[in-house]
Amino acid sequence: MSNSRYAIGIDLGTTHCALSWVDSEKSEGERIVQELLPIPQLVAPGAVESRPLLPSFLYLPHADEFRASDLGLPWQADPTRIIGELARNQGAMTPIRLISSAKSWLCHPDIDRQAPILPPGVPEDIPQLSPFDATIHYLAHLRNAWNGAYPYVPFEQLDITVTVPASFDPAARELTAEAAKAIGIAHLVLLEEPQAALYSWVNDSQGAWRQQVQVGDIILVVDVGGGTTDLSLIAVTEQDGALELNRVAVGEHILLGGDNMDLALAYVLRQKLAQSGVELDRWQVQALTHACRQAKETLLADGERVPVVVPSRGSKLIGGSIRTELTRDEVTASLIEGFFPAVAASSRPAIRSRGALTTVGLPYAQDPAITRHLAAFLGRQAAATQDLAGFVAQVPEASFLRPTAVLFNGGVFKAQRLQERVMAVLNGWLAAEDAPPARRLEARDLDLAVARGAAFYAHTRRHGGVRIRGGTSHTYYVGVESAMPAVPGMEPEIQALCLVPFGLEEGSAPVAPPQEFGLVVGEPVRFRFFGSSVRHDDQVGDLLETWHDDELAELDEIQTTLHATERKPGEVVAVQLQAAVTEVGTLELTAIPLDGGGERWNVAFNTRGQRT
Numbered sequence: 001m002s003n004s005r006y007a008i009g010i011d012l013g014t015t016h017c018a019l020s021w022v023d024s025e026k027s028e029g030e031r032i033v034q035e036l037l038p039i040p041q042l043v044a045p046g047a048v049e050s051r052p053l054l055p056s057f058l059y060l061p062h063a064d065e066f067r068a069s070d071l072g073l074p075w076q077a078d079p080t081r082i083i084g085e086l087a088r089n090q091g092a093m094t095p096i097r098l099i100s101s102a103k104s105w106l107c108h109p110d111i112d113r114q115a116p117i118l119p120p121g122v123p124e125d126i127p128q129l130s131p132f133d134a135t136i137h138y139l140a141h142l143r144n145a146w147n148g149a150y151p152y153v154p155f156e157q158l159d160i161t162v163t164v165p166a167s168f169d170p171a172a173r174e175l176t177a178e179a180a181k182a183i184g185i186a187h188l189v190l191l192e193e194p195q196a197a198l199y200s201w202v203n204d205s206q207g208a209w210r211q212q213v214q215v216g217d218i219i220l221v222v223d224v225g226g227g228t229t230d231l232s233l234i235a236v237t238e239q240d241g242a243l244e245l246n247r248v249a250v251g252e253h254i255l256l257g258g259d260n261m262d263l264a265l266a267y268v269l270r271q272k273l274a275q276s277g278v279e280l281d282r283w284q285v286q287a288l289t290h291a292c293r294q295a296k297e298t299l300l301a302d303g304e305r306v307p308v309v310v311p312s313r314g315s316k317l318i319g320g321s322i323r324t325e326l327t328r329d330e331v332t333a334s335l336i337e338g339f340f341p342a343v344a345a346s347s348r349p350a351i352r353s354r355g356a357l358t359t360v361g362l363p364y365a366q367d368p369a370i371t372r373h374l375a376a377f378l379g380r381q382a383a384a385t386q387d388l389a390g391f392v393a394q395v396p397e398a399s400f401l402r403p404t405a406v407l408f409n410g411g412v413f414k415a416q417r418l419q420e421r422v423m424a425v426l427n428g429w430l431a432a433e434d435a436p437p438a439r440r441l442e443a444r445d446l447d448l449a450v451a452r453g454a455a456f457y458a459h460t461r462r463h464g465g466v467r468i469r470g471g472t473s474h475t476y477y478v479g480v481e482s483a484m485p486a487v488p489g490m491e492p493e494i495q496a497l498c499l500v501p502f503g504l505e506e507g508s509a510p511v512a513p514p515q516e517f518g519l520v521v522g523e524p525v526r527f528r529f530f531g532s533s534v535r536h537d538d539q540v541g542d543l544l545e546t547w548h549d550d551e552l553a554e555l556d557e558i559q560t561t562l563h564a565t566e567r568k569p570g571e572v573v574a575v576q577l578q579a580a581v582t583e584v585g586t587l588e589l590t591a592i593p594l595d596g597g598g599e600r601w602n603v604a605f606n607t608r609g610q611r612t
Contacts, residue, residue, distance in 0.1 A: 006153060007462065009196070009454025010142060010162045012135070012176070014103045015226030015258060015293075015411060017054040018451035019142050022459040030207040030465070034455060036448060039145045041084030045070035051085065053447060054141060056226075058099040058134050059087035060119075060127045075144045080127070083141050088290070093311050095286035096122055102134035104227040104255055104362050107165070107172035109556055114175075120361065135179040143183050156184035161458040163450050165230045166192035166473055167253035169555070170587045177584040190506075190584045191457055193450050194221035194232035195247060195468050197409035197443065200453030202245075202466050204444050209466075210243055212441065213405060216391065218248075219441070220403035222374070222422060225410040229254040229370055231377045233384060233401060234468060237391045247470035247503075248388060249381040249401075250533065252553075254373055256339075256365040258293070258412050264334050264368070265292040269308060269324050278322055284310050292326065299331045300415030332417075340371050340421045345379070345400055345429035347372045371425050375400070378429075380534050380550070387537065402430055407441045414446050471503035472581055475535050477552065478589065479528030480517065480543065494528065496544040496552060499579040500587065502536040507583035510590070512576060513541035519562065519591050519601065522569035527558040527589075527603055540579075562591075562601045573597075 005025045011018045019037040026033040038050035045066055059082040061071075071079045082090065091098025099118045106113055108131075116128040129137075139162075146155040164176055173190055180188045198221060202209045213219065215238045223230040231251030237244045266289040270280055280288065288310050295306040310322040349367035365373070378400035385391050385401065406426065408419050419440065427437040443449055460467060477496035497513060504511065530552040538544070544552075567573060575591040582588065589603040 004153065004158045006150075007159045007455055007458035008146070008155075008161065009191075009451050009456070009458055010139070010160065011193075011196070011448075011451035011454065012103065012138065012162050012164070013056055013225060013450070014101055014228065016056055016447065017138050017142060018052060018448050019146065020448065020451040020455040022455045024459055024463055027459065027463075030203075032203055032456060032459065034203070034452060036451070037142075037146060037149065039084070039142065040074050040148065041141070042071065042073065042082060042086035043084075044086060044089075046072075048073060049085075054084050054138070054145075055088045056100070056102065056138060057087040057091055058083050058102070058129070058137055059090050059094075060097045060099070060129070061090070062097070073144075074148050081137060083137060092287055092290035095119075095290060096126060096283050098290075099129060099134050100290075101227050101259055101362065102131045102138075104259075105131035106135060106175055107168055107253060108362060109169065109171070110363070113171075132175055132179060135176065136182050139179055139185075140183045143185075156186060159187045159189075159458050159462065160185050161189045161191050161454040161461075163191050163193045163196045163454050164585075165228050165253065166194050166232050166250035167228070167230060168585075169253070170585060171556075173585040177586070188584060189458065189461065191454050192230075192232065192247075192250070192470065192473070193225075194223050194230050194250070194409065195234075195470060196450045196453035196457065197221055197223060198234060198245070198407060198453065198468060199456045199460075199466075200449040201407055201441060201443055203452065203456040213243070215243065217404045218385065218401060219245075219405045219407055220378075220426075220438070221407045221409060222413070223409040224257050224370060224412040226258040227255060229256045229365075229373060230410075231374065233381060233403070235385050235388055235391055237388060239389075245466070245468040246388065246391075247468055247473075248536075249377075249384045250473040251373070251377045252533065254365050255362055256368060256370060256373070257410070258296075260364065260368055261335050261339060261412070262289045262293045262296060264338060265289075265296055265326060265331065268330050268334055269326060273322065273324055280310065280322075284322075287311055295326045296331060296335070297411075297414065299326060299328045300335075300417065304328050336417065336421055339368050340418060340425070341369050342421075342425050342428070343369065343371050343375060345375050345432065347375045348379075349373055349376055371422065374422075374426070375429070378403070384534075384536065398433060398435075400429065402433070402435045403438045404436070405441050406438050407443055409443065409446055409449055411447055469503070471505045471508075472500055472585070473502075474531040474533050475502045475538050476500040476579075476587060477530040477532070477538075477544070478577075479530065493545075496530050496547065497577075498538040498540055498542040498544070499577070499589065500581060501539050502532075504581055506581050506585050508581070510578045510580040511540045512578045515541060515543070516574055516576060516594060517591075518572040519575045520570065520572055521562045521564040521567050521601070522571060524559065524561050527560075529555040529557065531555055558603060560603070564599055564601075566597060566599060575601075 007022045039054045114132045143155045217236040219234045221232040233249040305327045381401045479494045482493040574594045578590045591601040
């Protein structure tokens with residue numbers, strides 16, 4: 001760690017970024033002195049303003065679109081890249097040159113995340129960047145903003161905590177860490193966004209959180225941002241007379257959030273325009289989607305109707321644009337009933353048959369109903385607290401894990417009506433099982449809570465304070481192939497060896513299964529990995545012969561050749577395995593030969609999103 005008095009937290013969000021910091025020398029006990037960094041950015045050609053949020057949009061202008069003087073920043077900037085408010089506004093008119101949702105693409109398991117693919121599907125004459133490079137640009141902008149404001153406290157020398165979705169896979173975590181390293185961050189920790197939101201709530205209470213929760217409480221964090229729905233459960237336990245917070249479960253990676261809602265509203269308006277004889281092409285629909293984002297926020301607050309402007313084909317002039325409007329009733333019908341329907345606790349997300357051919361795109365959730373995803377999550381985690389030390393167990397016959405408190409996070413929930421709908425649906429489930437209603441924990445500014453919580457966490461890591469016990473959000477396994485004679489039409493049986501137990505703290509000492517295994521070296525082989533968000537009791541070395549389909553999910557396999565200069569091709573080497581989870585949450589597997597040979601073989605998630 002650094003020796004600096006400042007601890008920085010960064011919310012690297014799908015729709016915006018924010019940076020908060022704690023001055024440790026001015027903070028004492030639970031009285032934390034915390035600030036937000038005003039971020040300089042272009043808001044119009046030639047106009048720079050400092051704002052608390054940096055929109056996560058990157059615009060790739062045409063060479064003749066702006067003068068060089070239009071794009072100046074307080075630091076030396078690349079005129080071929082525009083980031084922030086101007087990028088978002090310009091992209092609404094010319095979406096073919098706009099990169100958005102880079103964070104969602106960064107966790108796409110089926111693409112090369114370092115390949116220039118954004119914006120997707122554009123003509124060859126339009127430049128493209130990779131999701132990884134876009135992430136670097138956002139972080140570099142924040143670094144430059146900090147160094148401009150505090151030139152004598154270089155960003156590169158500070159403790160930096162960057163937040164990621166709780167459901168980010170190890171490859172996406174490592175990509176985020178590599179992006180941070182690329183801009184010079186030396187002291188990096190990754191933190192799950194729902195935990196950051198809870199840390200912010202704890203910090204805002206200035207110690208009063210202990211009067212708002214009690215032993216046996218289960219806090220459900222519902223975080224719906226621009227691109228993802230992130231669900232986490234945190235149990236309140238007691239040890240030596242003091243309350244503790246334990247993250248006991250996280251949801252699967254659900255690509256469902258504000259972006260989906262904006263698109264839904266865009267299609268409402270597209271149909272309205274079609275009825276008046278106006279047809280929109282693909283890029284106009286995309287521009288309409290960006291326009292709906294801002295209209296949605298206004299209408300969910302207190303507006304009745306908002307005008308929406310779409311550029312006409314080939315026109316850059318407002319006078320030649322298509323005009324329509326979005327009303328509060330349209331937003332209510334589309335978003336509340338479409339994304340937060342009143343469903344039963346037994347409901348599960350719908351799965352539809354997919355077409356055999358599809359365009360390259362994000363793996364969005366097939367069911368837009370967030371309440372059905374919530375029901376499935378709570379149902380899967382019914383036994384998550386069964387053996388938790390220091391916890392008052394819930395009734396064993398419950399069909400789902402029953403939250404007693406709810407903390408909302410994410411820009412979507414700035415609309416109080418959406419919070420109220422989720423509380424009504426959840427409390428309906430609890431009432432049906434004669435359980436008391438859950439209470440809502442009051443959160444501060446939902447756009448800034450994650451950055452504030454990350455900075456608070458960075459401070460407590462060095463100076464002590466409230467910590468959420470978390471560790472890995474999944475149990476991880478590697479496939480072990482059984483030795484058996486060749487049988488036509490039958491592949492060797494696979495057992496799943498537990499490598500990393502649920503909740504293993506990042507950065508802790510490596511763990512090693514006690515068994516001896518044979519490792520094939522010198523020829524092409526494959527490693528099969530599995531993860532489970534529900535098997536919390538498996539320990540290192542446990543070997544599973546059978547499991548249910550909903551217990552283990554197979555991750556991307558590794559296809560590689562383990563080179564061995566001192567071995568014959570195809571030789572089977574007796575090894576012991578050793579697994580470790582780094583401080584940024586990436587999984588590393590090492591095979592150590594038992595015959596004392598000097599070689600070791602490492603298997604890890606690499607920065608291309610594939611495993612080698």
